Structure formats: C-alpha cells, structure tokens
Amino acid sequence: xxxxxxxxxxxxxxxxxxxxxxxxxxxxxxxxxxxxxxxxxxxxxxxxxxxxxxxxxxxxxxxxxxxxxxxxxxxxxxxxxxxxxxxxxxxxxxxxxxxxxxxxxxxxxxxxxxxxxxxxxxxxxxxxxxxxxxxxxxxxxxxxxxxxxxxxxxxxxxxxxxxxxxxxxxxxxxxxxxxxxxxxxxxxxxxxxxxxxxxxxxxxxxxxxxxxxxxxxxxxxxxxxxxxxxxxxxxxxxxxxxxxxxxxxxxxxxxxxxxxxxxxxxxxxxxxxxxxxxxxxxxxxxxxxxxxxxxxxxxxxxxxxxxxxxxxxxxxxxxxxxxxxxxxxxxxxxxxxxxxxxxxxxxxxxxxxxxxxxxxxxxxxxxxxxxxxxxxxxxxxxxxxxxxxxxxxxxxxxxxxxxxxxxx
Ligand SMILES: [Mn+2]
Numbered sequence: 001x002x003x004x005x006x007x008x009x010x011x012x013x014x015x016x017x018x019x020x021x022x023x024x025x026x027x028x029x030x031x032x033x034x035x036x037x038x039x040x041x042x043x044x045x046x047x048x049x050x051x052x053x054x055x056x057x058x059x060x061x062x063x064x065x066x067x068x069x070x071x072x073x074x075x076x077x078x079x080x081x082x083x084x085x086x087x088x089x090x091x092x093x094x095x096x097x098x099x100x101x102x103x104x105x106x107x108x109x110x111x112x113x114x115x116x117x118x119x120x121x122x123x124x125x126x127x128x129x130x131x132x133x134x135x136x137x138x139x140x141x142x143x144x145x146x147x148x149x150x151x152x153x154x155x156x157x158x159x160x161x162x163x164x165x166x167x168x169x170x171x172x173x174x175x176x177x178x179x180x181x182x183x184x185x186x187x188x189x190x191x192x193x194x195x196x197x198x199x200x201x202x203x204x205x206x207x208x209x210x211x212x213x214x215x216x217x218x219x220x221x222x223x224x225x226x227x228x229x230x231x232x233x234x235x236x237x238x239x240x241x242x243x244x245x246x247x248x249x250x251x252x253x254x255x256x257x258x259x260x261x262x263x264x265x266x267x268x269x270x271x272x273x274x275x276x277x278x279x280x281x282x283x284x285x286x287x288x289x290x291x292x293x294x295x296x297x298x299x300x301x302x303x304x305x306x307x308x309x310x311x312x313x314x315x316x317x318x319x320x321x322x323x324x325x326x327x328x329x330x331x332x333x334x335x336x337x338x339x340x341x342x343x344x345x346x347x348x349x350x351x352x353x354x355x356x357x358x359x360x361x362x363x364x365x366x367x368x369x370x371x372x373x374x375x376x377x378x379x380x381x382x383x384x385x386x387x388x389x390x391x392x393x394x395x396x397x398x399x400x401x402x403x404x405x406x407x408x
C-alpha cells in the first residue's frame with residue numbers, strides 16, 4: 001500500500017515535464033539551467049508561492065547588453081513557470097527586479113523607455129529581499145554583491161566561488177547573444193513582449209559591438225542576429241537609432257582640456273575630466289583619431305566622474321603596435337584582457353579598459369571657510385592631476401614604441 005499516491009503522481013508529472021523541457025532546448029547550457037536550476041526553484045516552493053528574483057545587470061555604468069540579457073532570462077523563467085503551472089498543476093510564479101547602472105546618455109534612456117524596461121540603482125539592492133540573485137556581466141559587481149546564483153557573461157571575469165551556475169562564452173561578442181539560446185524556443189512573433197525583447201537584445205548587441213569597435217561576426221553570431229532581426233519590433237529599433245542625438249557642440253565642451261601628442265603614427269589624446277554622461281566622447285574621439293590621415297595607432301583617455309581613468313585604443317593594419325600588449329601594459333595582466341584576446345590569431349583593432357582611482361582623490365570638497373589661496377589650490381588640483389596622468393601615460397607608452405622618429 002502506498003501512502004504517498006498524491007506525491008508520486010506529482011513526481012511522474014514532474015518527470016514528464018522534465019522530458020518536455022529537455023526536448024525544448026537544443027543548447028546544452030540553456031537546458032542545464034532550465035532543468036537543474038529553474039525547475040528546482042519552482043519545485044522547492046509551496047503552492048501559490050512567489051519567487052523573488054533580483055537581476056543585477058552590469059555595474060555603475062549603463063549597459064544595454066547586460067540589461068537586455070536580464071530581460072531575456074526573466075522571460076525564460078516566466079515561460080518555464082507558466083509551463084510548470086500548466087503541466088504539473090502547482091501555482092507558482094516569479095517576480096523580477098532589475099538593478100544596474102543608470103541609463104546615462106540620451107540614446108540609452110530612449111532604449112529603456114522604448115523597450116519599456118525598468119532599472120533601479122545598485123545601491124537600492126538588498127540581498128535579503130530576494131530568493132535568487134542573477135548576474136549579467138559581473139566584473140564590476142562581484143565584490144559588491146554577496147552572492148550570485150547564476151551569471152552570464154562574454155568576458156572571462158568570474159565572481160569566484162559565489163555562483164552556482166555560470167554561462168561564460170568568450171567566443172561570442174555580447175551576453176545578449178548567449179541568452180538568446182534561453183528564449184529561442186519560446187519566441188513568438190505574435191507576442192508583443194517577445195518582439196520588444198528581440199529588439200532590446202538586438203540593440204544590446206549593436207551597442208556592445210560599437211563600443212568595442214569590433215565589427216566582424218562569426219557565422220554563429222550572424223545566425224543569432226538574423227534570428228533576432230526576424231522577431232524584433234523594428235519600429236522600436238528605428239526610433240532608438242533616429243533619436244540618437246550627439247550634442248553637436250560636445251567638442252567645445254571639452255576642447256579646453258584636450259591634450260594630444262603624436263609619436264610618429266601614434267596619437268595619444270587626453271580629454272581631461274568628463275561627467276559620466278560624457279564618457280562616450282572617448283570612444284567617439286578615438287574613432288575619429290584612427291581615421292585621421294597618417295595615424296595608425298590611437299589612444300584616447302579621460303577621467304570619468306573623478307573616479308576612473310577610461311581609455312580606448314585603436315589600431316589599423318599599418319600599426320606597428322600590438323593593442324593586446326598595449327592594453328596589458330596599461331592595465332596590468334588579468335585586468336579585463338580575456339584569454340580570447342590573448343590567443344586570438346587576428347590582429348586586435350580595438351581595445352581599452354578602466355583604471356580605478358583611489359577614493360581619497362574624490363574626497364576633498366571645497367569648504368566655505370577655506371582661504372582664497374586654499375580654494376585656488378583645490379580648484380587647481382584636479383587640473384594638475386590630469387596633466388600628471390597624461391604625462392604618466394605618455395611616459396608608460398613611449399618605451400613600448402618601436403623606434404621611429406617623432407614628427408611632432
Ligand atoms: Mn557585453
């Protein structure tokens with residue numbers, strides 16, 4: 001005689017359901033996550049439970065790739081929960097909260113609005129309010145967040161020992177490309193949410209490729225893009241792109257602080273202090289520099305928000321400098337250079353990174369009681385600091401250059 005008929009009935013239903021889910025995903029990682037994690041989470045809770053999920057998308061800076069990826073995983077969770085309720089008969093659902101960098105820059109706030117996404121600042125995140133914490137591009141947040149239950153990334157930065165599930169694919173150029181495999185079986189052209197999601201992922205991918213300067217796709221990446229284009233709501237994409245406003249006078253805003261130095265065909269440009277919303281100027285300027293006649297290697301950097309030096313590097317076919325070596329040289333080993341880059345055969349054409357500044361630099365606010373002299377010195381300090389950083393970077397680079405006469 002069996003005492004647990006009801007439960008064994010449930011067991012059978014679950015086994016059946018697992019089979020269905022397994023058949024749904026061609027991608028092994030997506031299958032592993034769905035069966036070993038999502039199903040477990042659903043199965044562990046009581047009837048009528050709400051499972052609260054925190055999605056941590058990127059760090060302090062806006063990252064459409066990470067934010068759109070979080071949206072895709074939330075759809076993956078919801079779709080499986082819906083099937084679970086239908087097949088197994090237990091009412092459960094997920095509730096999602098999204099955290100990450102504010103979407104600075106007009107283009108990114110248009111992205112958030114048009115795709116109807118929400119995002120809360122990282123400092124509003126409280127771990128105790130969530131059953132599970134999922135991370136997308138966690139290099140900046142791995143120290144801040146107590147634990148991740150799952151992470152997705154296309155960089156090799158892993159929050160060591162914290163996550164139980166990790167899907168890191170260095171061969172793909174965006175996280176949005178990785179998570180595409182998690183939603184692929186569910187995508188339905190007639191569903192508005194799905195068409196908006198596909199547009200968001202599509203935008204996430206292009207914004208990442210653009211900021212890295214990388215424009216070559218592998219056949220697999222081309223395939224993913226084609227599928228997304230198929231589903232995406234293109235009116236949204238066009239709206240985002242057409243409203244993409246670059247302040248035409250951005251150059252004048254920063255011109256007084258720009259310093260440029262030429263070493264033969266190498267150009268080094270310092271753009272001084274930038275607000276976080278101006279960070280993209282660095283990318284725009286380095287792209288302009290590399291297109292300048294006679295320049296085959298370009299480095300452009302700025303001090304953003306007073307807390308980090310952001311630099312971008314570019315090289316063309318004639319460059320005698322290896323950008324890979326230059327990036328490692330500037331940031332040191334293991335700071336954002338992925339093994340993919342280290343062993344790649346193709347020449348790297350775009351690089352860059354971030355050097356964090358010591359926090360005390362930020363803490364020296366002007367005081368009413370300061371004498372005129374002190375006030376003047378406090379105002380001068382950042383200026384001087386920037387000049388020193390520029391000279392340091394130039395001094396760091398000079399010995400790495402192949403000997404060639406400087407023309408300026
Ligand atoms: Mn990315």
